[in-house]
Every structure is written in C-alpha cells, then in structure tokens.
Amino acid sequence: NAGVMQNPRHLVRRRGQEARLRCSPMKGHSHVYWYRQLPEEGLKFMVYLQKENIIDESGMPKERFSAEFPKEGPSILRIQQVVRGDSAAYFCASSHRETSYEQYFGPGTRLTVT
C-alpha cells in the first residue's frame, strides 16, 4: 500500500530555469494539497486540487507558479523562471475526500536554485 510519492526528491535548478515537481497521491485519493516549507519555518499552504480542478489556490504566488492534477497521472507543481527565493522543500499531501480526517504527506522535493 504505497504512500504519497514525490519526485524528484532533490532538484537543482539555475536561476531562470523551470522546475517541475510531481506528486502521486495514495491509491484511491482524489484530493491533493501542495505546501512549501522554507528553512526553519512551518509549512505554508499553496494550492488544493481535485482531479482536473483547482479548488483553492489562495497560497500560490501570482506569477511563475502553476499546478495541475490531470485526469490521468500525477499532480504537477510547475515553477517557471526560478529565483533563489524559491529554494525550499515542497510537500504534497493527499486525502480520500474533502472531508477526510487526515491528509497524508509525501517525503517532499527539495528544490535548490543556484
């Protein structure tokens, strides 16, 4: 019973490049959440998606960031033209349904922008 999977686990990008982070939710889960964690800080909510729909993107920066959760395949968090301030750990969580009691988190992707 695989948990939430994220890849890559570590990603290094130069300033100006694009970063693509992937998240495969737990089997049977159709709700995905993305969070960002800066060093020594708590996690910050970014976006909540269901299959083919963005439900809440109130935590997403207005520019350069986008997310999708297609009918088939993993959820993708895309960061265009990365800057040093984007360096962080990005965690994905999934739940069975919107009112499910808990979200299950993946191991995270650590993005380093050089």
Next chain:
Amino acid sequence: DAKTTQPPSMDCAEGRAANLPCNHSTISGNEYVYWYRQIHSQGPQYIIHGLKNNETNEMASLIITEDRKSSTLILPHATLRDTAVYYCIVRVAPGGTYKYIFGTGTRLKVLA
C-alpha cells in the same frame, strides 16, 4: 496566520510522558484540532485529531478542554525516536476547502 500557539521547544526524559500544549482560543464550533509531527525534514506524519472529546490511539492521547480553547498532546512513554517538531493545527474550512494552516510548532527533544 495560524490559529494556534505552541511553545517553541520542550525537553522530555526518555520513558517519561511528554505533554505538549496548544492554545486555539479562536477555534470555531465545527473546527477540528489535528496534531502532526515532522521528524528531521521528512514529510509531516499524522498523529491524532479531535473535535471536543478526548481521543486516544496507539501513538498518543489528545486532551481538549471543555471550552475547546486549548488542548494537550500526550506521548505516554517518550522515546528518542519521538524527537521531532510537533504541529498543532486547526483545520480551517473557508469556502468548503480543508487546508491546514501550520504554525511554527514545538520542537520536542527527548533526552536519554
């Protein structure tokens, strides 16, 4: 902003109970209290949740005050592997979504 307040750090002797407090004075009647922990830089791990009654599972117990303005997570016999950052979260449901608002948590160090 987080709706919870936690002490930044605590120490606990191995084998003793660890009691982690959390204040959530503005909690609404239909909002649950959740506890997660993050070991090193791994993904947060679910521990327990509750609404108004005390709860217990194989990992911990959750005591919620009658007025629901605060709660305590109890790890009955702390081990070195319980060293982690513990987050108390009030599950916020504005507009029908259930996102977590994380605070800075309590860094628990279990001492040998």
